[in-house]
Amino acid sequence: MTSDFLWAVRAQPTRGPKPALTLDRIAEAAVAVADAEGLAAVSMQRVAADLGFTKMSLYRYLPGKAELVALMVEHAVGAPPELDPADWRTALRDWAHHLLAAYVRHPWALEATVGPRPLGPHELGWMEHALAALSGTGLSGTERLDTIAVLSGHVRMIAQQAAAARHPDAQFSAGITAALTGHADRFPALAATMTAAATESGHDQAFEFGLARLLDGLHTLIRGRTPSKHKGRAPS
Structure with missing residues (x-):
């Protein structure tokens, strides 16, 4: 799969008309759709429509949806954090x-x-x-x-x-506790552990x-x- 577009330097032109779209604008629109509705809602047509362009307009910037999703990951996850090199x-x-x-x-x-x-x-x-x-x-x-x-x-x-x-941890624990109601005798180790954990800090x-x-x-x-x-x- 080609990923050249992800590595290109996105310099802004100093003269002449600005491009109608940029990869950053496309990424922002696609990420907004995915954040609100999930990845399945993202398509070239949907993103183009949200930007006020036609689907074919997006193909001038991206080969297809796989590349669009890759662009979204780059934009959303972002650059890696600086880490302590000493430890x-x-x-x-x-x-x-x-x-x-x-x-x-x-x-x-x-x-x-x-x-x-x-x-x-x-x-x-x-x-x-x-x-x-x-x-x-x-x-x-x-x-x-x-x-x-x-x-x-x-x-x-x-x-x-x-x-x-x-x-998630708290809700999962609550689900286990609810499921054990009336059935603790069948799962004694689980029941005892849940009872102990409920009184402990750090769970x-x-x-x-x-x-x-x-x-x-x-x-x-x-x-x-x-x-x-x-x-x-x-x-x-």
Whole structure:
């Protein structure tokens, strides 16, 4: 799939008439549709109509819908965050938090970022920054890639829950409690755990808990390679 249009420098002309449309305007209109109605509502015709142009006008700027969606991802998710180069653990934690925030703002991006598709500099930049944080840790190339895959998978899972409910962990817990009513004797371990969790602080924090455990495991792996050379705070 061609993605040249995602990499082109979008310089504004200094002379002559301004172009009727720009890729940024197209992206903004398409993102607005997806934010309000979901990715399925996005089409070349719909976006063109919202901009006051014909469908054929958009084809002067984009080859088709796949490229439109790629442009939307670049625009909505944006450039990767700056990370702390001195501490891989802090860097990856911040990376995961920023990625989750992007998905929560634009839930349709979860669907838009799977499978073969055109890739732009922003999306590759997110990978670059995360992998750069792991340079010098002693992890192999495969392990570094797998680390990012596991972290992004955790982020995506929580974002999917957030897309279904404003407070996904709390609502899921409430659903379990309701289902257990009158049936606690059939599921004694689950009932006892739910009762205990209801009185404990720090519950309904699946994202933070899972992220911390992933980073703990990574810390152990890295420390086992060359203990004296690698930073990253030990689990407290």
